[in-house]
Amino acid sequence: MPIPSLQFRPKYVSFDCYGTLIEYPITPITRELVGDQIPAEQWDQFVKEFRGYRYDQVRGEYYSYEQVLHDSFERVCRKWGVKAAPDAGKRFADGVRSWGPHADVPEPLKKMSEHYKLVIFSNADDSFLEESVPRLGADFHAVYTAEQAGFYKPRYAAFEYMLDQLDASPEDFVHVSSHTRYDLMPMHDMGFRNLILLDRGYDPVTHGYDYVPVKSLDDLNTMLGI
Numbered sequence: 001m002p003i004p005s006l007q008f009r010p011k012y013v014s015f016d017c018y019g020t021l022i023e024y025p026i027t028p029i030t031r032e033l034v035g036d037q038i039p040a041e042q043w044d045q046f047v048k049e050f051r052g053y054r055y056d057q058v059r060g061e062y063y064s065y066e067q068v069l070h071d072s073f074e075r076v077c078r079k080w081g082v083k084a085a086p087d088a089g090k091r092f093a094d095g096v097r098s099w100g101p102h103a104d105v106p107e108p109l110k111k112m113s114e115h116y117k118l119v120i121f122s123n124a125d126d127s128f129l130e131e132s133v134p135r136l137g138a139d140f141h142a143v144y145t146a147e148q149a150g151f152y153k154p155r156y157a158a159f160e161y162m163l164d165q166l167d168a169s170p171e172d173f174v175h176v177s178s179h180t181r182y183d184l185m186p187m188h189d190m191g192f193r194n195l196i197l198l199d200r201g202y203d204p205v206t207h208g209y210d211y212v213p214v215k216s217l218d219d220l221n222t223m224l225g226i
Contacts, residue, residue, distance in 0.1 A: 016177035037082045050076045058152035065124045066093035106137040117141035132151035154186040200214035
């Protein structure tokens with residue numbers, strides 16, 4: 001199936017960071033922390049529920065991302081009757097800070113940065129992005145975080161912060177994420193229409209939100225006319 005071309009030139013191409021550009025292999029750390037407390041046949045369900053608790057944990061007021069990871073893990077462990085390690089948050093946070101880009105990211109992202117202003121809005125603290133963004137190997141016009149905004153995605157206020165900082169409107173963007181619930185669904189409801197799902201299998205493709213699934217940033221570059 002041919003890749004569709006965009007019918008306009010966006011002012012900004014914005015991105016989610018973790019999972020979309022930077023790898024997010026949180027499950028191996030989860031397995032180390034849980035050990036054999038979860039039966040093998042129930043492991044996938046535990047991982048799925050932990051992901052759900054991480055989403056739920058960021059829908060209130062902002063507080064540190066390390067503590068978000070700790071609290072969501074503690075909640076799912078409590079639900080399952082599992083003992084949560086007291087240093088879980090630090091171990092997750094250390095993992096996030098250590099991860100690099102997906103192998104298919106640096107080359108097409110650098111190419112994109114030569115033609116468009118790139119922006120990141122990440123559900124993490126400044127200290128995480130200070131380590132992760134240089135590993136991407138591309139120039140970014142702006143990098144925004146939940147810490148700066150005082151809100152996590154999917155809160156509308158997080159996206160409003162990005163718009164305010166850039167003195168921009170939703171139609172100025174192509175936004176790229178591998179996460180539908182954190183980014184694409186709330187952004188659609190806010191009036192963003194040029195939405196791209198970089199499909200890495202995190203979320204099922206849902207209907208009614210007008211985003212275009214792609215398999216790679218090379219596909220996106222084709223859409224952008226690069």
